[in-house]
Amino acid sequence: MRILGIESSCDETAAAVVENGATVLSSVVASQMSTHGKYGGVVPELASREHLRAIVPVVREALESSATTLDDLSAVAATVGPGLVGSLLVGLTYAKSLCFARGLPLIAVNHIEGHIHAVILEAKRAATPVEFPSLALVVSGGHTHLFEVRQGFAYRLLGKTRDDAAGEAFDKVAKLLGYPYPGGPVIDRLAPYGSPEAVRFTFAKMKGNALDFSFSGLKTAVLRWVEARDMEPEIAARRALLRQNPTWEQWLAATPQATLDLLASFQRAVITELLTRAAASAEQIEARSLIVSGGVACNSGLRAAAQAAALPYPVYFPSPGLSTDNAAMIAAAAFPKFERGEFAGLDVKAEAGLRLA
Numbered sequence: 001m002r003i004l005g006i007e008s009s010c011d012e013t014a015a016a017v018v019e020n021g022a023t024v025l026s027s028v029v030a031s032q033m034s035t036h037g038k039y040g041g042v043v044p045e046l047a048s049r050e051h052l053r054a055i056v057p058v059v060r061e062a063l064e065s066s067a068t069t070l071d072d073l074s075a076v077a078a079t080v081g082p083g084l085v086g087s088l089l090v091g092l093t094y095a096k097s098l099c100f101a102r103g104l105p106l107i108a109v110n111h112i113e114g115h116i117h118a119v120i121l122e123a124k125r126a127a128t129p130v131e132f133p134s135l136a137l138v139v140s141g142g143h144t145h146l147f148e149v150r151q152g153f154a155y156r157l158l159g160k161t162r163d164d165a166a167g168e169a170f171d172k173v174a175k176l177l178g179y180p181y182p183g184g185p186v187i188d189r190l191a192p193y194g195s196p197e198a199v200r201f202t203f204a205k206m207k208g209n210a211l212d213f214s215f216s217g218l219k220t221a222v223l224r225w226v227e228a229r230d231m232e233p234e235i236a237a238r239r240a241l242l243r244q245n246p247t248w249e250q251w252l253a254a255t256p257q258a259t260l261d262l263l264a265s266f267q268r269a270v271i272t273e274l275l276t277r278a279a280a281s282a283e284q285i286e287a288r289s290l291i292v293s294g295g296v297a298c299n300s301g302l303r304a305a306a307q308a309a310a311l312p313y314p315v316y317f318p319s320p321g322l323s324t325d326n327a328a329m330i331a332a333a334a335f336p337k338f339e340r341g342e343f344a345g346l347d348v349k350a351e352a353g354l355r356l357a
Protein backbone atom coordinates (compact mmCIF):
# COMPACT_ATOMS: atom_id res chain seq x y z
CA MET A 1 0.00 0.00 0.00
CA ARG A 2 1.67 3.18 -1.20
CA ILE A 3 0.84 6.75 -0.27
CA LEU A 4 2.23 9.81 -2.03
CA GLY A 5 2.89 12.60 0.48
CA ILE A 6 3.17 16.27 -0.47
CA GLU A 7 4.51 19.00 1.83
CA SER A 8 4.72 22.72 1.05
CA SER A 9 3.89 24.53 4.29
CA CYS A 10 6.97 26.73 4.51
CA ASP A 11 10.11 26.94 2.38
CA GLU A 12 10.58 23.34 1.28
CA THR A 13 8.71 21.72 -1.59
CA ALA A 14 8.69 18.01 -0.82
CA ALA A 15 7.16 14.79 -2.12
CA ALA A 16 7.64 11.21 -0.98
CA VAL A 17 6.30 7.73 -1.54
CA VAL A 18 5.91 5.62 1.60
CA GLU A 19 4.90 1.97 1.65
CA ASN A 20 2.81 0.47 4.47
CA GLY A 21 3.56 3.43 6.73
CA ALA A 22 7.08 2.15 7.37
CA THR A 23 9.22 2.10 4.24
CA VAL A 24 10.31 5.33 2.59
CA LEU A 25 10.63 4.45 -1.10
CA SER A 26 11.54 8.00 -2.06
CA SER A 27 11.78 11.38 -0.36
CA VAL A 28 12.55 14.44 -2.45
CA VAL A 29 13.05 17.86 -0.87
CA ALA A 30 13.63 21.03 -2.89
CA SER A 31 14.91 23.63 -0.48
CA GLN A 32 14.47 27.35 -1.07
CA MET A 33 17.32 28.26 1.25
CA SER A 34 19.24 30.08 -1.48
CA THR A 35 16.15 32.20 -2.26
CA HIS A 36 15.46 33.31 1.32
CA GLY A 37 19.00 33.20 2.73
CA LYS A 38 19.89 36.73 1.75
CA TYR A 39 16.75 38.12 3.46
CA GLY A 40 17.52 36.38 6.76
CA GLY A 41 14.12 34.67 6.81
CA VAL A 42 11.34 33.27 4.65
CA VAL A 43 9.66 35.78 2.32
CA PRO A 44 6.10 34.41 1.84
CA GLU A 45 5.53 35.72 -1.69
CA LEU A 46 8.81 34.27 -2.91
CA ALA A 47 8.05 30.97 -1.17
CA SER A 48 4.74 30.54 -3.05
CA ARG A 49 6.42 31.29 -6.35
CA GLU A 50 9.21 28.79 -5.68
CA HIS A 51 6.68 26.11 -4.71
CA LEU A 52 4.87 26.66 -8.01
CA ARG A 53 8.14 26.22 -9.84
CA ALA A 54 9.13 23.07 -7.95
CA ILE A 55 5.93 21.12 -7.31
CA VAL A 56 5.64 19.30 -10.67
CA PRO A 57 9.29 18.16 -10.97
CA VAL A 58 9.49 17.25 -7.25
CA VAL A 59 6.39 15.02 -7.39
CA ARG A 60 7.57 13.48 -10.66
CA GLU A 61 10.97 12.68 -9.16
CA ALA A 62 9.42 11.14 -6.03
CA LEU A 63 7.31 8.85 -8.24
CA GLU A 64 10.07 7.99 -10.70
CA SER A 65 12.79 7.30 -8.15
CA SER A 66 10.48 4.91 -6.29
CA ALA A 67 9.34 3.26 -9.55
CA THR A 68 5.76 4.18 -8.65
CA THR A 69 3.06 5.14 -11.13
CA LEU A 70 -0.12 6.95 -10.16
CA ASP A 71 -1.94 3.62 -10.60
CA ASP A 72 0.16 2.10 -7.79
CA LEU A 73 -1.04 4.68 -5.26
CA SER A 74 -3.71 4.04 -2.64
CA ALA A 75 -4.02 7.71 -1.67
CA VAL A 76 -2.44 11.14 -1.85
CA ALA A 77 -1.67 12.99 1.41
CA ALA A 78 -0.96 16.70 1.66
CA THR A 79 -0.21 19.17 4.43
CA VAL A 80 -3.26 21.39 5.11
CA GLY A 81 -1.71 23.50 7.88
CA PRO A 82 -0.27 25.12 9.87
CA GLY A 83 2.01 27.17 7.66
CA LEU A 84 2.07 29.97 5.12
CA VAL A 85 -1.27 29.90 3.36
CA GLY A 86 0.12 30.74 -0.09
CA SER A 87 2.66 27.93 0.27
CA LEU A 88 0.19 25.37 1.63
CA LEU A 89 -2.17 26.09 -1.26
CA VAL A 90 0.35 25.01 -3.88
CA GLY A 91 0.91 21.50 -2.50
CA LEU A 92 -2.70 21.00 -1.44
CA THR A 93 -4.14 22.11 -4.78
CA TYR A 94 -1.73 19.89 -6.65
CA ALA A 95 -2.72 16.93 -4.44
CA LYS A 96 -6.40 17.67 -5.05
CA SER A 97 -5.89 17.74 -8.82
CA LEU A 98 -4.11 14.38 -8.76
CA CYS A 99 -6.93 12.90 -6.68
CA PHE A 100 -9.60 14.37 -8.92
CA ALA A 101 -7.92 13.19 -12.12
CA ARG A 102 -7.15 9.66 -10.87
CA GLY A 103 -10.07 9.03 -8.53
CA LEU A 104 -7.74 8.69 -5.54
CA PRO A 105 -8.68 9.48 -1.93
CA LEU A 106 -7.17 12.65 -0.44
CA ILE A 107 -5.80 12.66 3.10
CA ALA A 108 -5.33 15.99 4.88
CA VAL A 109 -2.39 16.04 7.29
CA ASN A 110 -1.46 18.48 10.03
CA HIS A 111 2.20 19.45 9.62
CA ILE A 112 2.90 19.04 13.35
CA GLU A 113 1.43 15.55 13.34
CA GLY A 114 3.74 14.87 10.39
CA HIS A 115 6.79 15.78 12.50
CA ILE A 116 5.65 13.31 15.18
CA HIS A 117 5.16 10.57 12.58
CA ALA A 118 8.71 11.01 11.29
CA VAL A 119 9.70 9.28 14.53
CA ILE A 120 6.82 6.77 14.58
CA LEU A 121 7.78 5.68 11.05
CA GLU A 122 11.45 5.09 11.81
CA ALA A 123 10.73 3.32 15.10
CA LYS A 124 8.30 1.02 13.30
CA ARG A 125 10.87 0.32 10.61
CA ALA A 126 13.55 -0.45 13.22
CA ALA A 127 11.12 -2.86 14.96
CA THR A 128 11.33 -0.79 18.16
CA PRO A 129 7.86 0.76 18.06
CA VAL A 130 7.17 3.81 20.21
CA GLU A 131 5.31 2.98 23.43
CA PHE A 132 2.35 5.06 24.53
CA PRO A 133 1.58 7.34 26.18
CA SER A 134 4.42 9.25 24.65
CA LEU A 135 5.49 12.82 25.22
CA ALA A 136 6.25 14.61 21.95
CA LEU A 137 8.39 17.74 21.87
CA VAL A 138 7.90 19.31 18.44
CA VAL A 139 10.52 21.96 18.03
CA SER A 140 11.05 23.80 14.76
CA GLY A 141 11.18 27.22 13.18
CA GLY A 142 7.44 27.66 13.65
CA HIS A 143 6.58 25.53 16.68
CA THR A 144 7.68 24.61 20.15
CA HIS A 145 4.96 22.35 21.50
CA LEU A 146 4.60 19.57 24.05
CA PHE A 147 1.94 16.98 23.28
CA GLU A 148 0.76 13.89 25.04
CA VAL A 149 0.37 11.21 22.35
CA ARG A 150 -1.92 8.31 23.26
CA GLN A 151 -2.53 4.99 21.56
CA GLY A 152 -4.42 5.52 18.29
CA PHE A 153 -2.79 8.97 17.87
CA ALA A 154 -4.96 11.09 20.12
CA TYR A 155 -3.19 14.30 21.11
CA ARG A 156 -3.37 16.64 24.09
CA LEU A 157 -1.47 19.91 24.19
CA LEU A 158 0.49 20.28 27.44
CA GLY A 159 2.60 23.34 26.73
CA LYS A 160 3.78 25.64 23.99
CA THR A 161 5.87 28.71 23.41
CA ARG A 162 4.25 31.99 24.34
CA ASP A 163 6.39 33.95 21.92
CA ASP A 164 9.20 32.77 19.62
CA ALA A 165 9.67 29.14 18.59
CA ALA A 166 13.04 27.66 19.55
CA GLY A 167 14.17 27.47 15.90
CA GLU A 168 13.08 31.07 15.44
CA ALA A 169 15.33 32.04 18.40
CA PHE A 170 18.26 30.30 16.67
CA ASP A 171 17.40 32.09 13.42
CA LYS A 172 17.01 35.54 15.02
CA VAL A 173 20.21 35.29 17.07
CA ALA A 174 22.11 34.14 13.98
CA LYS A 175 20.72 37.04 11.93
CA LEU A 176 21.59 39.56 14.63
CA LEU A 177 25.18 38.32 14.67
CA GLY A 178 25.59 38.30 10.86
CA TYR A 179 25.23 34.55 10.21
CA PRO A 180 23.13 33.01 7.41
CA TYR A 181 19.53 31.78 7.49
CA PRO A 182 18.61 29.30 8.86
CA GLY A 183 20.69 29.95 11.95
CA GLY A 184 20.28 26.61 13.73
CA PRO A 185 22.77 24.58 11.67
CA VAL A 186 25.58 27.17 11.83
CA ILE A 187 25.16 27.78 15.58
CA ASP A 188 25.14 24.00 16.10
CA ARG A 189 28.49 23.71 14.28
CA LEU A 190 30.11 26.64 16.12
CA ALA A 191 28.79 26.07 19.67
CA PRO A 192 31.22 23.22 20.50
CA TYR A 193 34.10 25.71 20.13
CA GLY A 194 32.76 27.98 22.87
CA SER A 195 32.18 27.65 26.59
CA PRO A 196 28.51 27.12 27.50
CA GLU A 197 29.22 28.51 30.99
CA ALA A 198 30.69 31.80 29.77
CA VAL A 199 27.48 33.82 29.60
CA ARG A 200 24.77 33.29 32.22
CA PHE A 201 21.26 33.56 30.84
CA THR A 202 18.45 33.49 33.33
CA PHE A 203 14.87 32.75 32.42
CA ALA A 204 12.14 34.92 33.85
CA LYS A 205 9.69 32.99 36.03
CA MET A 206 6.40 32.72 34.18
CA LYS A 207 2.93 32.87 35.58
CA GLY A 208 0.39 30.29 34.46
CA ASN A 209 1.19 26.99 32.79
CA ALA A 210 4.58 25.80 34.03
CA LEU A 211 4.98 23.74 30.86
CA ASP A 212 4.90 26.75 28.53
CA PHE A 213 8.10 28.03 26.94
CA SER A 214 9.37 31.54 26.28
CA PHE A 215 12.38 32.40 24.15
CA SER A 216 11.96 36.12 23.49
CA GLY A 217 13.71 37.08 26.76
CA LEU A 218 16.72 35.02 25.76
CA LYS A 219 16.83 36.68 22.35
CA THR A 220 16.68 40.11 24.04
CA ALA A 221 19.45 39.10 26.46
CA VAL A 222 21.66 38.24 23.48
CA LEU A 223 20.83 41.61 21.92
CA ARG A 224 21.78 43.44 25.15
CA TRP A 225 25.03 41.47 25.34
CA VAL A 226 25.86 42.51 21.77
CA GLU A 227 24.89 46.15 22.37
CA ALA A 228 27.15 46.31 25.43
CA ARG A 229 30.16 45.49 23.24
CA ASP A 230 31.68 47.03 20.17
CA MET A 231 30.73 44.24 17.81
CA GLU A 232 29.79 46.21 14.69
CA PRO A 233 33.04 45.54 12.74
CA GLU A 234 32.90 41.82 13.53
CA ILE A 235 29.24 41.55 12.50
CA ALA A 236 29.79 43.63 9.36
CA ALA A 237 32.65 41.32 8.36
CA ARG A 238 30.36 38.30 8.64
CA ARG A 239 27.58 40.04 6.70
CA ALA A 240 30.11 40.64 3.91
CA LEU A 241 31.03 36.96 4.03
CA LEU A 242 27.35 35.99 3.59
CA ARG A 243 27.50 36.80 -0.12
CA GLN A 244 30.34 34.33 -0.72
CA ASN A 245 28.43 31.25 0.39
CA PRO A 246 31.13 30.27 2.91
CA THR A 247 31.74 26.89 4.53
CA TRP A 248 31.21 26.53 8.28
CA GLU A 249 35.01 26.53 8.74
CA GLN A 250 35.03 30.03 7.26
CA TRP A 251 32.30 31.01 9.73
CA LEU A 252 34.46 29.60 12.51
CA ALA A 253 37.43 31.65 11.34
CA ALA A 254 35.22 34.76 11.31
CA THR A 255 34.06 34.22 14.91
CA PRO A 256 36.18 35.46 17.84
CA GLN A 257 36.28 33.38 21.03
CA ALA A 258 33.93 35.69 22.97
CA THR A 259 31.26 35.21 20.30
CA LEU A 260 31.80 31.44 20.25
CA ASP A 261 31.24 31.53 24.02
CA LEU A 262 28.05 33.53 23.50
CA LEU A 263 26.75 31.01 20.93
CA ALA A 264 27.60 28.05 23.16
CA SER A 265 25.87 29.66 26.14
CA PHE A 266 22.82 30.58 24.09
CA GLN A 267 22.49 27.06 22.71
CA ARG A 268 22.92 25.56 26.18
CA ALA A 269 20.15 27.84 27.51
CA VAL A 270 17.74 26.75 24.74
CA ILE A 271 18.54 23.06 25.31
CA THR A 272 18.06 23.34 29.07
CA GLU A 273 14.73 25.11 28.60
CA LEU A 274 13.53 22.44 26.14
CA LEU A 275 14.65 19.38 28.09
CA THR A 276 13.54 20.63 31.52
CA ARG A 277 9.97 21.18 30.39
CA ALA A 278 9.88 18.05 28.24
CA ALA A 279 11.04 15.90 31.18
CA ALA A 280 8.53 17.58 33.54
CA SER A 281 5.66 16.93 31.08
CA ALA A 282 6.77 13.35 30.53
CA GLU A 283 6.73 12.78 34.27
CA GLN A 284 3.30 14.36 34.59
CA ILE A 285 1.70 12.00 32.05
CA GLU A 286 3.81 9.00 33.11
CA ALA A 287 5.16 8.78 29.58
CA ARG A 288 6.70 5.54 28.36
CA SER A 289 8.71 7.33 25.67
CA LEU A 290 9.86 10.76 24.57
CA ILE A 291 9.71 11.88 20.94
CA VAL A 292 11.74 14.91 19.86
CA SER A 293 11.05 16.10 16.33
CA GLY A 294 11.15 19.14 14.02
CA GLY A 295 14.12 21.02 12.58
CA VAL A 296 15.71 21.80 15.96
CA ALA A 297 15.81 18.04 16.68
CA CYS A 298 18.83 18.05 14.32
CA ASN A 299 20.79 19.93 16.97
CA SER A 300 23.70 17.81 18.10
CA GLY A 301 23.90 19.53 21.50
CA LEU A 302 20.22 18.73 22.13
CA ARG A 303 20.72 15.09 21.09
CA ALA A 304 23.78 14.75 23.34
CA ALA A 305 22.04 16.42 26.30
CA ALA A 306 18.98 14.16 25.91
CA GLN A 307 21.24 11.09 25.99
CA ALA A 308 23.27 12.43 28.92
CA ALA A 309 20.11 13.08 30.93
CA ALA A 310 19.60 9.28 31.22
CA LEU A 311 15.82 9.63 31.32
CA PRO A 312 13.86 6.62 32.57
CA TYR A 313 12.18 5.99 29.16
CA PRO A 314 13.52 5.72 25.61
CA VAL A 315 14.11 8.98 23.74
CA TYR A 316 13.51 8.99 19.98
CA PHE A 317 14.96 11.48 17.51
CA PRO A 318 14.33 11.20 13.76
CA SER A 319 17.32 10.78 11.47
CA PRO A 320 18.42 14.28 10.33
CA GLY A 321 16.77 13.99 6.89
CA LEU A 322 13.41 13.37 8.55
CA SER A 323 13.85 16.04 11.25
CA THR A 324 13.51 19.05 8.99
CA ASP A 325 10.53 19.48 6.69
CA ASN A 326 9.94 16.53 4.35
CA ALA A 327 7.01 14.68 2.80
CA ALA A 328 7.79 11.17 4.05
CA MET A 329 6.49 12.26 7.45
CA ILE A 330 3.28 13.52 5.82
CA ALA A 331 2.72 10.22 4.00
CA ALA A 332 3.52 8.34 7.24
CA ALA A 333 1.00 10.38 9.25
CA ALA A 334 -1.61 9.56 6.59
CA PHE A 335 -1.46 5.77 7.13
CA PRO A 336 -3.52 5.56 10.34
CA LYS A 337 -6.02 7.94 8.71
CA PHE A 338 -6.18 5.71 5.63
CA GLU A 339 -6.87 2.70 7.85
CA ARG A 340 -9.64 4.62 9.63
CA GLY A 341 -11.07 5.82 6.29
CA GLU A 342 -10.49 9.43 7.31
CA PHE A 343 -10.51 11.10 3.91
CA ALA A 344 -10.83 14.78 3.05
CA GLY A 345 -13.20 16.28 0.52
CA LEU A 346 -11.75 18.09 -2.46
CA ASP A 347 -13.11 21.28 -0.88
CA VAL A 348 -10.81 21.02 2.16
CA LYS A 349 -9.15 24.36 2.84
CA ALA A 350 -5.55 25.22 3.73
CA GLU A 351 -5.47 26.57 7.28
CA ALA A 352 -2.53 28.77 8.26
CA GLY A 353 -3.30 28.50 11.97
CA LEU A 354 -4.42 24.85 12.11
CA ARG A 355 -3.98 23.27 15.57
CA LEU A 356 -3.28 19.67 16.43
CA ALA A 357 -4.94 19.78 19.84
Ligand code: KG4
Pocket residue numbers: 010139140141142143166167168170171182183184185188294295296297298299300323324325
Ligand atom coordinates in the same frame (compact mmCIF):
# COMPACT_ATOMS: atom_id res chain seq x y z
O1 KG4 B 1 11.01 21.71 10.79
P1 KG4 B 1 11.68 22.77 10.01
O2 KG4 B 1 12.47 22.35 8.79
O3 KG4 B 1 10.65 23.83 9.50
C1 KG4 B 1 9.59 24.30 10.29
O4 KG4 B 1 8.55 23.62 10.36
O5 KG4 B 1 9.82 25.37 10.92
O6 KG4 B 1 12.61 23.58 11.03
C2 KG4 B 1 13.44 24.63 10.62
C3 KG4 B 1 14.08 25.22 11.86
C4 KG4 B 1 14.88 26.48 11.61
O7 KG4 B 1 14.51 27.45 12.58
C5 KG4 B 1 16.32 26.04 11.79
O8 KG4 B 1 17.17 27.07 12.28
C6 KG4 B 1 16.17 24.94 12.80
O9 KG4 B 1 14.99 24.26 12.44
N1 KG4 B 1 17.32 23.99 12.75
C7 KG4 B 1 18.19 23.83 13.76
C8 KG4 B 1 19.15 22.90 13.29
N2 KG4 B 1 18.83 22.54 12.02
C9 KG4 B 1 17.70 23.22 11.71
N3 KG4 B 1 18.24 24.38 14.98
C10 KG4 B 1 19.26 24.02 15.79
N4 KG4 B 1 20.23 23.15 15.42
C11 KG4 B 1 20.23 22.58 14.20
N5 KG4 B 1 21.18 21.72 13.84
Ligand code: ZN
Pocket residue numbers: 111115140141294295324325
Ligand atom coordinates in the same frame (compact mmCIF):
# COMPACT_ATOMS: atom_id res chain seq x y z
ZN1 ZN C 1 8.25 21.70 10.16
